[in-house]
Amino acid sequence: MSGMSEILGIMGEIEHRLRGRRDAMQQAAVEWRHQLHARIEAYDREPDDDGDDDAVPADAPPEYRAVRDKIARGELTWAEVLSGQTDDPDGRKVHVWTDARMQQMRDYLRSPEGRRMVGEPE
Amino acid sequence: MSMQVDPDYLRGYAEQIEADRDGALATLQQFCREHCDNRDGLDGTLWPARAPLEVMVEFTLNMAAGAHAGMSSLAYNLRYSAGLYDRAEQANTATMETVGQRWATVDESWEAHPSSAGGAFTGGAQVSPAPPAFESALGDVEALAHGTIGDINGVIKALTGFDLFSKIMEFAVGDWGRVRYIGEGFGELEHGFRAISRDLAQGMDVLAPHWTSGGHHSGSPAELFEETIRQRWVPGFDALAQGCNAFQQECEALAQSYGYIIGSLVFVTNFYEKKIRRVLALLLSATDWRKYLGTFFRLVKELWDVLVGTAKLIWEQTVMWKEQIEFMCTSLAHMYKIFRGDFEVFQQG
Numbered sequence: 001m002s003g004m005s006e007i008l009g010i011m012g013e014i015e016h017r018l019r020g021r022r023d024a025m026q027q028a029a030v031e032w033r034h035q036l037h038a039r040i041e042a043y044d045r046e047p048d049d050d051g052d053d054d055a056v057p058a059d060a061p062p063e064y065r066a067v068r069d070k071i072a073r074g075e076l077t078w079a080e081v082l083s084g085q086t087d088d089p090d091g092r093k094v095h096v097w098t099d100a101r102m103q104q105m106r107d108y109l110r111s112p113e114g115r116r117m118v119g120e121p122e
Numbered sequence: 123m124s125m126q127v128d129p130d131y132l133r134g135y136a137e138q139i140e141a142d143r144d145g146a147l148a149t150l151q152q153f154c155r156e157h158c159d160n161r162d163g164l165d166g167t168l169w170p171a172r173a174p175l176e177v178m179v180e181f182t183l184n185m186a187a188g189a190h191a192g193m194s195s196l197a198y199n200l201r202y203s204a205g206l207y208d209r210a211e212q213a214n215t216a217t218m219e220t221v222g223q224r225w226a227t228v229d230e231s232w233e234a235h236p237s238s239a240g241g242a243f244t245g246g247a248q249v250s251p252a253p254p255a256f257e258s259a260l261g262d263v264e265a266l267a268h269g270t271i272g273d274i275n276g277v278i279k280a281l282t283g284f285d286l287f288s289k290i291m292e293f294a295v296g297d298w299g300r301v302r303y304i305g306e307g308f309g310e311l312e313h314g315f316r317a318i319s320r321d322l323a324q325g326m327d328v329l330a331p332h333w334t335s336g337g338h339h340s341g342s343p344a345e346l347f348e349e350t351i352r353q354r355w356v357p358g359f360d361a362l363a364q365g366c367n368a369f370q371q372e373c374e375a376l377a378q379s380y381g382y383i384i385g386s387l388v389f390v391t392n393f394y395e396k397k398i399r400r401v402l403a404l405l406l407s408a409t410d411w412r413k414y415l416g417t418f419f420r421l422v423k424e425l426w427d428v429l430v431g432t433a434k435l436i437w438e439q440t441v442m443w444k445e446q447i448e449f450m451c452t453s454l455a456h457m458y459k460i461f462r463g464d465f466e467v468f469q470q471g
Contacts, residue, residue: 011364014453018368021446022375025439029379032435033386036428040393057409068407078403079273098406105281105405105415118419 061097063090124335127344129204131332134239136200138325141246142318143193150314151186153251154179157307161300163258167436168296171376174447175304178369181451182311185362196355203343242328247321251310259299259381262388267291270395274402282422289429293387296436298380305373312366319359326351365454372450376443380436387432394425 056064067090070076080086082102084095108114115121159179164172267290271278275287326348336342401418405411 010453011361011368014450015368015371018372018446018450021442021449022372025375025379025442026382028435028439029382029386032383032431036386036390039424040390043393043397055407055409057407057411059409077273078399078406079277082277082406083273101406101411102277102280105411108412108415109281109419114415117416118423 057101059097061093063093064097066090067094126332126334127207128238128332129207130237130239131242131329132200132204132207134237134243135325135329136197136204138243138246138321139193139197139200141244142321143190143197143246145245146247146249146314146318146321147186147190147193149249150251150311150318151183151190153253153307153314154182154186154311157253158182158304158311160304163295163297163300166292166295167433168298168301168380168440170437170440170444171301174444174451175301177451178308178447181454182308182362182366189359189362192355196350200347203347239328239332243325244321247314247317249314249317251307251314254303254306254310256303257299258297259302259377259384260294260297262384263290263294266388266391267294270391274395274399277402278398278422282419284422284426286422286425286429289426289433290391292433293384293436296380298377298384301373301380302377305370305377308366308373309370312363312370315359315363315366319356319363322351322359323356326356361454365450368450369447372443372446376440379439383432383436383439387428390428391425394421394428397421398425 056068067076067081067088070088070090071078071081076086076088076091080088081091081095082098084092084099086092086095109118159176161172161175164175267287271286271290275285279285279287330344330348333344333347334342335344338345398418398421401414401421404414405418408414
């Protein structure tokens with residue numbers, strides 16, 4: 001037996017097996033996506049951290065409220081303030097304060113209490 | 123034994139085969155080198171795809187080179203056979219002259235004879251593969267890295283040590299648009315090889331009535347030649363076309379899978395990014411920031427885990443794909459060995 005029919009038969013077999021593997025790949029991707037969505041849904045079921053956005057930290061500089069308002073109006077972003085990459089004079093002053101606060105947070109995360117909080121060995 | 127042969131038809135078909143070789147086949151070889159052998163952008167998680175793509179291109183080019191050589195041999199043998207028939211006829215004519223007939227001289231007779239096959243054969247398969255349009259598929263990933271995470275990555279990294287931007291950029295060096303591009307290239311090759319197959323079969327249809335000798339299963343040269351074309355060359359090109367088609371589907375499947383995964387990643391990253399920004403704002407507005415720091419760290423860590431998991435999944439899928447292509451090439455090579463003819467006609471040398 002030879003010729004086209006046999007070749008096409010073998011090619012069909014190859015395609016069949018390839019299709020099976022393609023389905024397996026697709027299934028793995030779909031399962032992975034379901035896992036992600038399940039994680040997100042679980043997150044959404046948790047109560048929000050109800051922080052007070054209008055609060056002004058006790059140690060914040062006087063320019064803090066103005067900066068917060070500019071952020072609310074879209075004139076500034078926290079990322080710009082945090083990085084110090086802004087020409088806004090209020091933003092630059094608050095940046096000095098956020099820098100210090102970030103340092104406090106880093107120090108805390110390195111402390112035994114902070115490491116315990118994030119589940120790292122002390 | 124009954125015999126009917128018009129040597130001009132043998133020459134006509136030889137010309138058609140040469141036209142297929144120098145036109146369609148040469149065009150496909152060049153196309154394959156230009157478009158299917160281009161693996162730019164297949165880095166990062168798509169790195170494992172490089173080897174099978176290279177193997178498939180090499181396999182196809184080897185087959186095409188073998189076909190090129192084999193078609194030269196076919197055409198040469200047809201012309202040689204036509205010449206033998208001519209010489210036999212000339213010899214017979216000369217013999218008859220010796221019995222007293224006053225025919226025109228043999229040479230004059232043959233030179234004046236116009237080709238009886240003029241216009242009966244094609245000028246070869248018409249093949250003009252369209253270059254695939256390359257579209258980078260990295261837009262979403264780059265937007266994710268630069269737009270979604272870019273401006274807060276420095277803060278996140280400084281606080282938690284996780285460099286989300288760099289992790290996302292790992293996906294930006296593996297452009298699955300290139301996989302799709304190569305796949306489309308193989309799709310064009312498929313059409314081209316099928317066109318050659320059809321052209322060879324049609325040419326044989328034209329030649330067959332003008333070259334018969336003996337009956338079925340007589341082992342006559344005409345029968346052997348026809349069998350070679352119909353049972354080996356035509357199925358050989360069809361199988362090559364089908365291999366290209368299967369490979370195109372594999373490329374498309376990988377590109378789709380990659381796109382699906384990245385699409386999910388974009389969705390999930392956007393979700394976490396909003397949460398992270400929200401908690402970051404709380405960290406900067408609360409007097410007691412400690413109560414939000416744990417949440418912030420947890421969110422970043424989870425996003426990091428998602429990115430690591432995604433990279434792992436894509437790597438695994440690409441490796442799985444690599445194994446599929448290896449399986450396909452092995453199967454094609456196996457067929458090559460098992461069946462005399464079929465693929466053997468493409469063997470070089």
